[in-house]
Amino acid sequence: MARNWRPSAPTMSDVGRRAGVSAMTVSRALRDGGSIAPETRKRIMKAVEEVGYVLDQSAQSLVSRRTAFIAALIPSINNSNFADTARAITNVLQATGIQLLLGYTDYSIENEERLIEAMLKRRPEGMIVTGGRHTTRARRLLEQANIPLIEMWDLPLKPVEHVVGFSNAAAAGALVHYLHRRGRRKIGFIGGTSQRDERGAARRAGYETALHELGLSPPRVISIAQPPISMRHGAEAIVRLIEQAPDVEVAMCTSDLSAFGAIMECARRGWSVPGRIGIAGFGDFEVASYSNPRITTVGVNCLEIGRQAGELMLRAIEASRKGRVIAPETVITDFEVIGREST
């Protein structure tokens, strides 16, 4: 018969009692290096198995002052490049015994502030946030926390500490230049108008700057709803763009997802892509290389951002554990225009 109450987890004392030693000896046996009689250790390990003992890391952290985790905040876990970055961070951390505690802000800096505070209560040894826009209070919390901090996926003008990212504006600009080299002159833009989507806004700014540099026709922008950008948004926006600016030769989208939605909508309406209109995306999502036509996009090396952020964080934590601080670093990751069939 099942118990109808839950006993609290066994402690080292419980294990020790069963093995006929003190809690201290159990503590030694469970870590490597301690000098323990092989026979004693064996007894202890047996007792550990029997009672199902699992170390209490809260207690351990309290005394060792190492929580062995870092926090990372990303706008969205779903259908986004950020998930890849998070995976890359996890992979770097794997061998070190440091865990990644993930939070998602849903593209809101108010949520971010709440999450930062919640995370800090758990005393992460470091923190990685997305972008450089934070509430005033969030920024203060981050500064006062006195743990290594990385802002990623962007190049903030006034970073809090470390940065791993790239210029979203430059990346979008590079795509404009690519399209220009391929003979396109009337280039539209879909998305990037929300205050909430810092990177989308930066891409649009880069688009406008590049148009200006090249002396091209004035911007034709279709706003779309709040992030996360979805396929639906692209499908709706392309129709509006064609209505409002039928002469546009190619549409740049803030995301491959909206680009894909736009392309499929065109197919449904019998508008050839890139014949009637070219469509480019951003992010090099999987859908961009399997869609038909394949989608011209900007590859942004999400995994590299994660890897670099992870490694930088490890160095910073290593220093921190020795009571030191490493100088703020800015690591710029590369991006690449990937020309494909859709333009």
Next chain:
Amino acid sequence: MARNWRPSAPTMSDVGRRAGVSAMTVSRALRDGGSIAPETRKRIMKAVEEVGYVLDQSAQSLVSRRTAFIAALIPSINNSNFADTARAITNVLQATGIQLLLGYTDYSIENEERLIEAMLKRRPEGMIVTGGRHTTRARRLLEQANIPLIEMWDLPLKPVEHVVGFSNAAAAGALVHYLHRRGRRKIGFIGGTSQRDERGAARRAGYETALHELGLSPPRVISIAQPPISMRHGAEAIVRLIEQAPDVEVAMCTSDLSAFGAIMECARRGWSVPGRIGIAGFGDFEVASYSNPRITTVGVNCLEIGRQAGELMLRAIEASRKGRVIAPETVITDFEVIGREST
């Protein structure tokens, strides 16, 4: 000039010293309900701001025996239905102050075992895992942990405790029956052969059972590589299927992603879908409703799984905090065949 060392975080004593009270009074002021002179509280709050104090939850948990988080393990965070489920869990937890600590197993039960142990060290108040396949040791850890446990996304034969999910076999079977009603007789299957992908395997089993029930032609199955299932897999597999079984009328895929990859590959090769061959997916991913043609699939209500799991977990934790246990529950979520253009 920046310090080149990191002072450790301030404690309640630090705040108290600054405000001219004891640590205990700070503790009271920071929680609501405590009877504190308004004047004192104001002084304390000011001191909190000044020193940038943030509560240490490890210490608080140690004494209150509430860590205020639950762990959830999913196979993959990227491009998967599981991320939606995780989001739904988070949403349910939102108001309660309980956080979700997410881990991803990369479809490996060995990774799952490692993660379970790592999570348990942090003393989650509950745990949600995906599926019913675990290593022997993982299962023992879960049982001995004595915290509420939910297995989701499947209906394990021998559940550890609670279950929130649906029968993947029945869902795949329902799709076979749908296709049969629409006059299809030669139905192939792509995927589901990996031991690692429990749910993929269940879907394939359901497919085979349904064929048998309906007295249809023998299974024609194309194996694809390890999960996570991707668009590439579908693109490769559809070519092999057409080569090996040119008479197949419709191909069922374990995932919308592979279905989409297959459809786009067909488009490239000039094979009409559904004219030359019909293609169905599984999961009702966004791509299924924006692809051209739109993809026939099985909608599986990921959000509902998360919502139910979250609510069940909250009830279990509430009981647990009172020292009680609720009886094991099995919540079966619905699925739905969604007929669209691709078949």
Next chain:
DNA sequence: CTGTTAGCGCATTCAC
């Protein structure tokens, strides 16, 4: 309304 004492589970330090 506020302070003191004790102890959560563990590891550091010092005895033996």
Next chain:
DNA sequence: GTGAATGCGCTAACAG
């Protein structure tokens, strides 16, 4: 090779 005392930051329980 093992154990006892002490304290990490916090709060429950009791005093005043």
